[in-house]
Amino acid sequence: MSNHLFQVPLTKIQGVGPQKAEELHALGISSVGDLIEYYPFRYEDYRVRELGEVKDGERITIQGTIASLPTMQRYGGKSRLMCRVTVDSVLVTAVWFNRAFLKDQLTVGREITLTGKWEQRRRHLTVADSEFPDRGTAKSGTLQPVYSVGGSITQSTIRKMIDRALTQFGAYIPEILPDELLESHSLIPRSEAITRIHRPENTSEGQEARRRMVYEELFLFQLKLQAYRATHLKQADGLVHVVNNDEIRQFVSVLPFDLTDSQKQVINEILHDMKQPYVMNRLLQGDVGSGKTVVAAVGLYATVKSGHQGALMVPTEILAEQHARSLKKMFEPYGIEVGLLTGSLTERKRRDILASLQMGLLNILVGTHALIQEDVFFRSLGLVVTDEQHRFGVNQRSILRRKGMNPDVLTMTATPIPRTLAITVFGDMDVSTLRERPKGRLPIKTYSVKHDMMDRVLGFIRKEAGLGRQTFFICPLIEESEKIDVQNAIDLHIQLTQALPELAIGLLHGRMIASEKESTMGAFAAGDTNVLVSTTVIEVGVDVPNATLMIVMDADRFGLSQLHQLRGRVGRGEHQSYCILIADPKSENGQERMRAMTDTDDGFEISRRDLEIRGPGEFFGTKQSGMPEFRLANLLNDFEVLEQARDDAAAMTSKEEFWSSPIYGGLRDHLAREAQSGGEPLD
Ligand code: ADP
Ligand code: MG
Numbered sequence: 001m002s003n004h005l006f007q008v009p010l011t012k013i014q015g016v017g018p019q020k021a022e023e024l025h026a027l028g029i030s031s032v033g034d035l036i037e038y039y040p041f042r043y044e045d046y047r048v049r050e051l052g053e054v055k056d057g058e059r060i061t062i063q064g065t066i067a068s069l070p071t072m073q074r075y076g077g078k079s080r081l082m083c084r085v086t087v088d089s090v091l092v093t094a095v096w097f098n099r100a101f102l103k104d105q106l107t108v109g110r111e112i113t114l115t116g117k118w119e120q121r122r123r124h125l126t127v128a129d130s131e132f133p134d135r136g137t138a139k140s141g142t143l144q145p146v147y148s149v150g151g152s153i154t155q156s157t158i159r160k161m162i163d164r165a166l167t168q169f170g171a172y173i174p175e176i177l178p179d180e181l182l183e184s185h186s187l188i189p190r191s192e193a194i195t196r197i198h199r200p201e202n203t204s205e206g207q208e209a210r211r212r213m214v215y216e217e218l219f220l221f222q223l224k225l226q227a228y229r230a231t232h233l234k235q236a237d238g239l240v241h242v243v244n245n246d247e248i249r250q251f252v253s254v255l256p257f258d259l260t261d262s263q264k265q266v267i268n269e270i271l272h273d274m275k276q277p278y279v280m281n282r283l284l285q286g287d288v289g290s291g292k293t294v295v296a297a298v299g300l301y302a303t304v305k306s307g308h309q310g311a312l313m314v315p316t317e318i319l320a321e322q323h324a325r326s327l328k329k330m331f332e333p334y335g336i337e338v339g340l341l342t343g344s345l346t347e348r349k350r351r352d353i354l355a356s357l358q359m360g361l362l363n364i365l366v367g368t369h370a371l372i373q374e375d376v377f378f379r380s381l382g383l384v385v386t387d388e389q390h391r392f393g394v395n396q397r398s399i400l401r402r403k404g405m406n407p408d409v410l411t412m413t414a415t416p417i418p419r420t421l422a423i424t425v426f427g428d429m430d431v432s433t434l435r436e437r438p439k440g441r442l443p444i445k446t447y448s449v450k451h452d453m454m455d456r457v458l459g460f461i462r463k464e465a466g467l468g469r470q471t472f473f474i475c476p477l478i479e480e481s482e483k484i485d486v487q488n489a490i491d492l493h494i495q496l497t498q499a500l501p502e503l504a505i506g507l508l509h510g511r512m513i514a515s516e517k518e519s520t521m522g523a524f525a526a527g528d529t530n531v532l533v534s535t536t537v538i539e540v541g542v543d544v545p546n547a548t549l550m551i552v553m554d555a556d557r558f559g560l561s562q563l564h565q566l567r568g569r570v571g572r573g574e575h576q577s578y579c580i581l582i583a584d585p586k587s588e589n590g591q592e593r594m595r596a597m598t599d600t601d602d603g604f605e606i607s608r609r610d611l612e613i614r615g616p617g618e619f620f621g622t623k624q625s626g627m628p629e630f631r632l633a634n635l636l637n638d639f640e641v642l643e644q645a646r647d648d649a650a651a652m653t654s655k656e657e658f659w660s661s662p663i664y665g666g667l668r669d670h671l672a673r674e675a676q677s678g679g680e681p682l683d
Pocket of ligand 2: 292
């Protein structure tokens, strides 16, 4: 990390020329520093074992004496070499494939070390590797690192190069963690840890080395988040919102429902932050249907009442339109102006909106990422809310933030994040959680059915329509091609129109122009259509409380969180709602996802299982989400280290000395470099 080895070119390593250096580039390795931090992902065990302790089918290394002359068979271009070896006074049969050249070296009485797969019943070893101790051994007795390799770089090349790099430069690996942390967690020095990760003498040494480097990785990551947080807490340069409690109470009292206790509590947390001179940086998480929008609305109301403007950024146009519609309705009585900015406005409308925004005539602007374009200026931006935040990158959030004089920021997500990931990705934020859904909501009944049950599914649609309820019918998702998605939706729409002639069936997909989408969505929201056939464009946020049936075609093509989001489009009113997943899942994973969906409709449980099935890397989709990629740490297993690292980083950054003492100079340098290389700014 913080050292000059990243400036030392690979060609300084003995035996590495421009050609090899070029090949290493392809693996993302461009300096000596990179190479020595290119860690193995597992080890092969070449430690010699006793025959008595090995199990059938294991890969083992044993040592013995050659007891018979070898025999060799050739067939095709291949060969099979066989000889007997005495190991621990047991006669073992060793077999090599395609190692004909060894034949003359297998002399009776010679010592040999064999590694391979053990077959207990026949006392038979299929040899993968063998060495003669009288010629010196390289592998036997060791744990050999296994690296991820590709192109022309083989396992043994990279082993050799890393070995040389460590021999030449190992002594120059600087320590980066302060002594106090090394001591309190009994961590071994950095140069030793890096060397041992590549060349562990034994398992426990390898584990110690790994423990040290995992801690460092997570600590440095947390340090960045906590330093960011600490600088913000120190700088009382945020907007001080002046909030009149009576006005807020009045606003809440005319809502068509009573707020849940959860909603009241998170509103208090938010308003409390907004009144402070510090910049609010708060995450609001709440399962689908928990009522986040109204919480955001109260915040927006408070900022407008304090003489500022509010922005609400959402991932899709459909959602932007829906929010604009419902906020307009809420704010109309107060003379608060709500505008909508999406990519599909006419140039003239767009200019109008931007002008009123800049003059302060618009109080609240709702929109897609169109909000963060360069020519969007607010007169006085006081609060930024991003909805369904997991869809936005950290960078997009901070661009919007910078459009104001340090506005307060509220980030909302319906993907409940397992605690591990919340600490990781949002470690710089305060977190509010909506724990309950509005009263009177019934759990959604979920069924997983096969394609041949289509007739009964149609019957279900009729029954719900008979009760005056509505249905979403989601088409399969073909990731690679929006065109096929759209065609599927069109085909399904035709089929359903024929099968259900008495019902009004709408169609919605991404290739429709904005006004078509709006009128289709409007008709469905107004109850004019019974069924809405749609691609996943309605995945997030859409709120039509009269819809009670969600049908997902080829549900096994969807990820778990996505299915939960889709299911969250129903169960938003007082009526019993249902979700039908149509799928014949072939893969274990697909079956597991269907099972998880029918087992629970608790978003936290769903995301926990999703994390288990997909692993943290994919959980948030791409790097775009701000989800870091760790080299060594595994968030599922190293969770406790992560928590410890977070506490340590928070404690350290809250100390005055951290920002001034030379002891922490290395860490501060590291932060400065991280900030430069495009991470969240440390301003
Ligand atoms: P989400 O958290 O998924 O964004 P919404 O804010 O869209 O949820 O709210 C879901 C539905 O519940 C909306 O129709 C909203 O009007 C309604 N709602 C919100 N809060 C309450 C409440 N306290 N009581 C009853 N209904 C509520
Ligand atoms: Mg929502």
